[in-house]
Amino acid sequence: MSLRVFSANELKMHPSAQPDAFEVFRRDVYPLIDAHVLVAEREAVFLRELLLKKESTLRSSTPAHLTTSSVVLDPQSEAFLMLLHNKIGEWVYPGGHADGSWELLHSSLRECFEETSLPSLEVIPPWFVKDEALGIHCPHFFQKYLIRSNASEPAHVHFDAVYVFRASSRRAQHDPLESSGLRWFSKEELREHSKRQDGSVVSGVDALTARVCLRAMQSALGPGGAQGRLC
DSSP: OTTTEEEEHHHHHHHHOOTTTTHHHIIHHHHHHHTTTTTTTHHHHHHHHHHHHHHGGGGGGGGGEEEEEEEEETSSSOOEEEEEETTOOEEEOOOEETTOOOOOOHHHHHHHHHHHHOSSSEEEEOOOOOOOHHHSSSSSSSEEEEEOSSSSOOOOOEEEEEEEEEEESSOOOOTTTTTTEEEEEHHHHHHHTTTSSSOOEEETHHHHHHHHHHHHHHHHTTTOOOOOOOO
């Protein structure tokens, strides 16, 4: 089995492998992010600072903290797995809080397995990172989300580390505690949703969510979609 393929059982058996994960991230992963992901970002300076603070993966970190997400492709890399989120009533890709962990890839895999019940996932690193062993740990980009204040927490910002996975099959199940449905959206469907510029939500799909998925796929497969399947 490829080193890029992870199973749900493996993750349960090895819940955490890096006690010094923050130092590993700062030494090995951060330079990749700094060189390839942040250059063109308007909020690059603030995000760089956030990535070098150990507390940034904690929910209590304000005014911003890191979260993790996964854009999941089907075996043919033609469709995206989306979940109908219970609280917001929209189709979203899997994700959640890192809860203090600097193993961001591990956090993204864990959330994805929990929310989709997929048996295994292939990690597709950014196509422009040449060192594959490190590349699988490098997020494709960070997506900023403004979180409104509520009864339990003040307004804050999520910088979401987006990873890309490829499923070995379409046999997935949603967690009813998190979502009320699950569906594979074609590239063509999301392209249509991505064209909206007015911030509207149509058929439960936010245009920004569609654009994030398409951007992640392009980052994973490259300009010509040439990345090979390993599952």
